[in-house]
Amino acid sequence: MNESISNLPGLDAASMNRRAALKWLSRLMASACSAVIAIPGVSYILTPLLGRRDQHAAxxxxxxxxxxxxxxxxxxxxxxxxxxxxxxxxxxxxxxxxxxxxxxxxxxxxxxxxxxxxxxxxxxxxxxxxxxxxxxxxxxxxxxxxxxxxxxxxxxxxxxxxxxxxxxxxxxxxxxxxxxxxxxxxxxxxxxxxxxxxxxxxxxx
Amino acid sequence: MIDKVFDWLDARTNYREILAPVRNRVLPHGPSWWFTSGSCLLWVFVIELVTGFLLMMTYSPSTNSAWASVHFIEQSSAGAFIRGVHYFASHTLIILFGFHVVRVLIAGAFRAPRELIWITGLFLFPLILMLAITGNPLSAGQHGMAQIEVEGNIIGSTPVIGPILQRILIGGDEVGHLTLTHLHFLHVALLPFLVIGLLVLHVTQVYKHGITNDNIGETSQPAMPYWPYQTIRNMTVLAIVVGTIAGLAWTRGAPLDAPADPNLSLMPRPEWYFRCLFELRRYFTGEWEFVATLIIPLTVMLFLLSLPAIDRVFPRRASLVLRSLIVVALVGSWAGLTWMSYATDWHDAEYLASESDSSDLADRARELADHQQIPPEGAAALLHADPKTQGPLLFARHCASCHSHVDPQGKGIAAAEPSAPNLFGFGTTTWIEGMLDPERIASVHYLGKTELAEGEMVSKMQEMFDGVEGDELTKLREQLHKVARTLSAEAALPAQSEGDKQDADVIASGAKLLAGKLHCIDCHHFREQGELGTAPDLDGYGSRAWLLGMISDPQEKRFYPDDHNDRMPSFAKDQQHPDRNLLNPRELQLLVDWLRGEWYVPSASTTLESPATPIPEMAER
Known part of the structure; x- marks a missing residue:
């Protein structure tokens, strides 16, 4: 599979660097998108720990x-x-x-x-x-x-x-x-x- | 024609090739009844999903609405059956899982290349248990809420991460709305999601590697297609299981406890599948408790997970012996601990009484919810306002240090050292007749243990009977019975309202005797006659207003002023600050209504049963 992909006529040796960079960039953007949801999500789940605490006045x-x-x-x-x-x-x-x-x-x-x-x-x-x-x-x-x-x-x-x-x-x-x-x-x-x-x-x- | 439609569909989706492994599945050693456990588990889980989806349409997680919505489900068309199936299928799932694990253990079906089947399967077990744990409290019933509270504390006592997990699960530090919404989320979203994910992996692995039966059943059978030779076996077992579940759901239904109320204490116990851990904890106390609740279950789990690796070390025959020993050890210790736990409780009178109270309360809660409207505050408010429920609690808390409330059979709330009258049936003809009996008035059930035993009422009653014999005695008793009827009519007890109407003549003549021949008004006040301040007022004796006044302040002029009062405290004297009184107005009214047998009785059953009051049979007339 991999070989046949890398043998595609549109890919020459010069484009390989660019390809690696694009891969990393894609991963980065996917991670950023996930973080936009994941960070508030975790924070939301932890509401009982982080959120407003009821004042336990004796x-x-x-x-x-x-x-x-x-x-x-x-x-x-x-x-x-x-x-x-x-x-x-x-x-x-x-x-x-x-x-x-x-x-x-x-x-x-x-x-x-x-x-x-x-x-x-x-x-x-x-x-x-x-x-x-x-x-x-x-x-x-x-x-x-x-x-x-x-x-x-x-x-x-x-x-x-x-x-x-x-x-x-x-x-x-x-x-x-x-x-x-x-x-x-x-x-x-x-x-x-x-x-x-x-x-x-x-x-x- | 229809073939052409499927051809068209296949040309676009390729579904025939995708489904081929299912359609052309072959069992190399033929079908077996032993292979039915997995399929049965899968379909029971599907039943859980479907009934769970249906219940979701109605269920509402919050402390005010959870119980009410489950009660509503019970009233919905087929609701009780669907809830019953969901309940009994959940127990079936756990039992079947036990069988399945034992079969796989004996068959050695965890060996290479089936390690992943074994591991995914083992992880499914705690998930199924967690589904049960998170499901039980959703109805916000007494047992369920008590269980999750204790389970939360068990999680909380796990070193380091325990308190954090507990806070997140409970949604704060007290069980409430968020506990239910969190449990609901776990029960209907996260856990089913994880189970389905693991199931997909588990089942595809089973397809890839096939079912094996190395050690049990015939292995010399010829290869046979799965469909329909294995399928028919699977379906036979499934039909029996589903039939049992449906039968239980139809005849018994899922239990519905009384709505949880922190004021009504309970002796919480886990469900049967956790009884073994409950028992185990008795041997690990203090800081070592997490050994029982965490370390031992985790060790068993890790041991089972590593079984494919451990098994490789042993020769084949020794491995079979080892696996059989594991099965015997697991099943034996589970059964032993479970049995010990139940045996302890079955011999614990206190626990049995608590369970019987709890079941009575559940009946009462459903009765009130069936016939009255559940208010917005939730179903617990129905029990809060119910004299039948609250009366005994208030009596036990405030009155039972002196007063008993026991029926002639000795059932009820008995004071440890009675020093005041037994208030069972207070205001009834029978009760007042006892007060007018020279022997009974001086007994422990009436004034015997009070300072009034030396007082005028007792001596006057005894004088009245002095030297009276034969016909005279019969006549005196008859007169006193009439007086008792008159005074009892003053109480206007709901259970006697019919009798009071019928006996109008007797009551009128009793009133004459009371004021005339028997000289009651020498000390008591009754209908414009006699004085207040020397003995309790007989106007409205035992009525709601009379009892409210008496309990609020017995020292008041109408009751036992000055030194006439023995040691009864004033329970609601301070009108300015009702919160400083021993009883607040609501509690006072509940207590009085209970003493008078005045509470809601569904009208249909009043005619069928005797009125549900603590009043004994009226004297034969």
Whole structure:
């Protein structure tokens, strides 16, 4: 095939340089045309990485009155906020849930550190942590990762099997604050999300 | 005449020569039933393409419309059947693929010069699995969305590139519109494109090198043309397979879960073909998890890919033994892990309960969607506004630390340590009769575990029965039954509306007893008589307004003011800041409607079944 092409009468030795140049030029132009589509194409595919990021402002919310939370019994509360989903915004929707645990001790006057709040998202793969009826521990329904009421993961020895949790429950900033008008004490939680599957808490951006 | 048309066409397109390899294909060792797996796979894939194209006409990927559009497909003419075929054919594809790989392994059909057939075929397998993974969540159902969320996190926990891939797949860091549009793109565009490309290479290679059957079946048969001797075998198998798929699609159809809702938790599990990896992960925890999800599958894949090279080292007989061992190891470990995973779940009462809840929810979602209009926000909004769905969740979250809600059979939501009345059937005649019974009122189902156990209501009821015997007792019980009917009519429960009309006389005489002989109004307020502030108001007792008020603020004068209240919190006292209350107005109404058994029931089934309320059979009259 090649020989018969190069033996065509229109091609002499002098035209060979020109031919090689034309070949390269064709390739170059084809590449340029491809790049015009390919570069924006790749950029478009990478929108979730490069494009506008939703500002993940932490939601600060008063979840419950201090007096309504029993001691040492975890209570679950929803966190309500605006949830943006690509082109729609869902106002006042439940954007997450928290477990709130009031620590044993003097409950006459609320004080810092007496209330702990944890995200219900399992640090393993993000399933919703539930409270096990029998043991009272926090247990993930997916792979049975187990946590104590202080958020630490239950050790493998205690559990009698492997605990899938890479870290303890994600502890959220939590304060007991007094309402200016009613003088009531409230538990205020700062809700944030963290990357799953890591041994350390890394905020989702 | 017709020959002339084909001649004309052939003169221009040369199609006879192009199609010659197909028309004149010869099997050097004759046809075999073993050769049918490839052809069957090909045609089932074509069925997937055709039904997939049809479904594309209606499906709409977004979180508000995905479930609704799939529900619409189910209502379309033949829609449920086509979706069913698409669903069952996808499972068939994976099963047939298993057979096909095993046949090729045993037959040693990967040997030179057929390496490319083997390699393209092996790459088709993960692509088919990815088609299934990307297809399952498209209906935006509970299971599918939970699966893709977990699968996204599995991808995300792969070292280095994981988080990037996860972000691109999910389209951000939360499952939403973009997850569905991305999955849709993968499912209907990119993956089918890649599969077709590989298939073209695979099938042309098969034509070039022929099918081989070195180790199984007769090899001494004479050469025979493919058409129709092999074709008839292929079609027989295909007919059985298609018949099975169509039968399943016709009788069972593809499942449609309830629309996904992050508020309704679930115990997500992968589909059966991934159960083995799910099980495998139990043995690799923490940072080692990618060994189970990535390294082991990848190693198996690489081993199989390099089989043509490995096989060359072994003598022919040893190779057969080796290949048989591989088949036994692959199939055995797959089956073993899968079985172990299912066995664990079948013994897990919590999982079974979660699955049964999920299936009830799916039925309810379809029932609401069938009879009501799906709003623009999507089908999940139907469940959000449904007391039957939301009531038990709200009750469990807010009330069940003190109150139980269990029927006489013991089913329902039981408080761990009940310290307040069992609210099952609250406001019904049966419930109120228990309150007016000297023994039951002091039991755990009523006031037994409250401070009111020491209160006047309990002591007055017991005094009323003191020394009453024989006919007197029967008469007193009859009177109290009338009072119970009167009070129950105050609740205006939907399930009792017919009975309340019929029993108008009884209700009127009960009202007289209540105000007169039985002295209820000494403490309670009822119809302009008695005072508020000493005991709960009997006007509209158990009605919607009464319950809304009671739950909002039990300390209010109408209910249990001052020290009359034991420890019931005020759930919606703050009218200025509804967001600061334990229950917002919407939740409060859902809870009350659920307690009263007031929710949408399709009218056709109300006459057929007993009303779907938690109210027990009314006392025999």
């Amino acid at each position: 939601v600060v919310q008063r979840v419950a009155r201090w007096q309504d939370i029993p001691v040492s019994r975890p209570m679950q509360f929803p966190i309500v906020g605006n949830r943006r989903d690509a082109w729609t915004v869902h106002p006042d929707e439940v954007v997450g849930r928290v477990w709130v645990v009031r620590q044993p001790g003097q409950s006459a006057s609320p004080a810092e550190g007496q209330v702990l709040a944890f995200s219900t998202l399992c640090p393993h793969l993000g399933c919703a942590i539930q409270q096990d009826a029998k043991s009272g521990q926090f247990v993930c329904p997916c792979h049975k990762a187990a946590f104590q009421h202080n958020g630490e993961k239950v050790s493998d020895q205690k559990l009698g099997r492997k605990n899938h949790a890479p870290r303890g429950l994600d502890a959220l900033e939590c304060h007991v604050v007094q309402d200016d008008t009613t003088q009531e004490w409230w538990v205020e939680v700062t809700y944030e999300k963290f990357e799953q599957g890591l041994t350390k808490m890394v905020k989702k951006v």
